[in-house]
Amino acid sequence: MLQGLTCSCGAVAAGDAWACAKRGSDDQDHVLRLPMPEWSVDDTSRQPFVRYRRMLRSWVEAEDDEWFVAEVGRLDDAVAEVDGHGFEVTPCSEALIGERSITVKNETGNVSGSHKARHTFGLMLHLLVRERRAGGAADRPLLAVASCGNAAVAAAVVAAAARWPITVYVPVVAEEAVVDRLRELGATVEFCPRIDGEEGDPSYHRFREAVGAGAVPFGCQGPDNGYTIDGGRTLGYELAEQAPDTDRVYVQVGGGALAASVAQGMAVGGSPAALMAVQTEGCAPLARAWQRTAELGGLDEARRQRSAVMRPWTPAPFSAATGILDDETYDWAAVAEAMAATGGHPVVVPEPVVAEACEAGRAATGINVSPTGSAGLAGLLCDDPPSEANPAVLFTGAQR
Numbered sequence: 001m002l003q004g005l006t007c008s009c010g011a012v013a014a015g016d017a018w019a020c021a022k023r024g025s026d027d028q029d030h031v032l033r034l035p036m037p038e039w040s041v042d043d044t045s046r047q048p049f050v051r052y053r054r055m056l057r058s059w060v061e062a063e064d065d066e067w068f069v070a071e072v073g074r075l076d077d078a079v080a081e082v083d084g085h086g087f088e089v090t091p092c093s094e095a096l097i098g099e100r101s102i103t104v105k106n107e108t109g110n111v112s113g114s115h116k117a118r119h120t121f122g123l124m125l126h127l128l129v130r131e132r133r134a135g136g137a138a139d140r141p142l143l144a145v146a147s148c149g150n151a152a153v154a155a156a157v158v159a160a161a162a163r164w165p166i167t168v169y170v171p172v173v174a175e176e177a178v179v180d181r182l183r184e185l186g187a188t189v190e191f192c193p194r195i196d197g198e199e200g201d202p203s204y205h206r207f208r209e210a211v212g213a214g215a216v217p218f219g220c221q222g223p224d225n226g227y228t229i230d231g232g233r234t235l236g237y238e239l240a241e242q243a244p245d246t247d248r249v250y251v252q253v254g255g256g257a258l259a260a261s262v263a264q265g266m267a268v269g270g271s272p273a274a275l276m277a278v279q280t281e282g283c284a285p286l287a288r289a290w291q292r293t294a295e296l297g298g299l300d301e302a303r304r305q306r307s308a309v310m311r312p313w314t315p316a317p318f319s320a321a322t323g324i325l326d327d328e329t330y331d332w333a334a335v336a337e338a339m340a341a342t343g344g345h346p347v348v349v350p351e352p353v354v355a356e357a358c359e360a361g362r363a364a365t366g367i368n369v370s371p372t373g374s375a376g377l378a379g380l381l382c383d384d385p386p387s388e389a390n391p392a393v394l395f396t397g398a399q400r
């Protein structure tokens with residue numbers, strides 16, 4: 001029997017549950033939380049899911065190291081066939097941007113062009129572990145994801161590699177190039193028009209209906225699937241090893257799973273870095289929640305009053321950093337917890353700085369990063385830490 005994760009509300013989930021059963025039944029925040037592992041690195045491998053496997057929950061649940069390593073290898077080879085290459089520790093180097101020396105971790109060359117495939121590869125390992133426990137691939141449940149950007153492509157690449165059926169729920173305005181790539185990868189693409197009287201994102205509603213009907217939430221948001229943080233943490237493990245002197249890390253925040261994963265991975269690796277969560281002025285629900293949390297006297301109370309803290313951003317979010325326009329920061333509590341624990345804070349970037357930072361970052365590094373992918377740098381430029389600081393940013397999300 002698998003042991004279920006504990007939700008931030010205190011309830012213990014069933015072993016096979018991806019999310020808390022109480023989610024939506026009250027005004028509490030419900031996110032299943034992965035335990036923090038002991039730091040443990042296999043120096044013989046540069047494949048992150050082998051190198052850091054002993055810190056993965058999927059490895060713990062597999063209870064068979066040899067099988068797990070072989071399975072990661074098989075899946076990684078299949079990813080390489082689908083996407084041109086598999087996973088390898090991504091580059092991390094110093095760049096002089098303006099007057100400052102900044103550590104830049106480059107995720108733009110990672111599988112599917114961003115860090116997102118770390119989340120979905122990690123989820124797929126859980127599915128394969130569970131399938132093996134159940135005795136084989138008799139009846140594979142459909143995978144579902146709501147996204148029209150990097151998360152969708154990352155999910156479809158990994159699903160194609162595992163030959164697992166997936167449906168991607170996208171808005172009617174989804175970019176044609178992304179839709180074409182999703183279809184090329186064999187995903188079923190469902191366009192989701194707005195329905196009169198229905199509030200919020202229609203793609204997300206259709207996705208939730210699919211999950212309600214038995215599909216596996218195969219995305220990059222903790223409340224839908226707490227296990228998505230497992231693979232995401234490998235980015236933090238890498239940064240902790242590659243830049244141990246980092247004293248603050250500026251992370252662009254959309255749904256928040258990236259920042260939560262990186263902060264947790266770095267903490268496990270003993271990094272002293274403060275987490276700085278970066279949003280733009282056109283969509284900054286996390287900064288608002290951070291302030292509201294302080295007014296309510298702390299995170300415990302804020303988690304019990306979710307709707308008072310995390311509300312969908314209005315009017316319609318806008319920014320050149322289109323990948324972080326989630327109108328809610330789904331993983332807000334994990335990000336706020338990490339900021340509080342490390343002495344970090346949110347940074348809200350004025351819109352013009354988004355493009356300026358992207359240009360400066362590209363010019364200094366030669367990396368073809370998107371405005372979303374360099375939004376952490378925009379946050380650093382606005383926050384303007386002291387000259388003796390050792391800041392790091394993540395360039396994730398290649399310009400398509």
Ligand SMILES: Cc1ncc(COP(=O)(O)O)c(C=O)c1O
Nearest residue numbers: 150254255256257258323396397
């Ligand atoms: C390139 C890039 N960077 C950062 C993010 C933010 O990640 P999260 O939604 O987990 O906060 C996204 C999300 O789509 C992204 O595509």
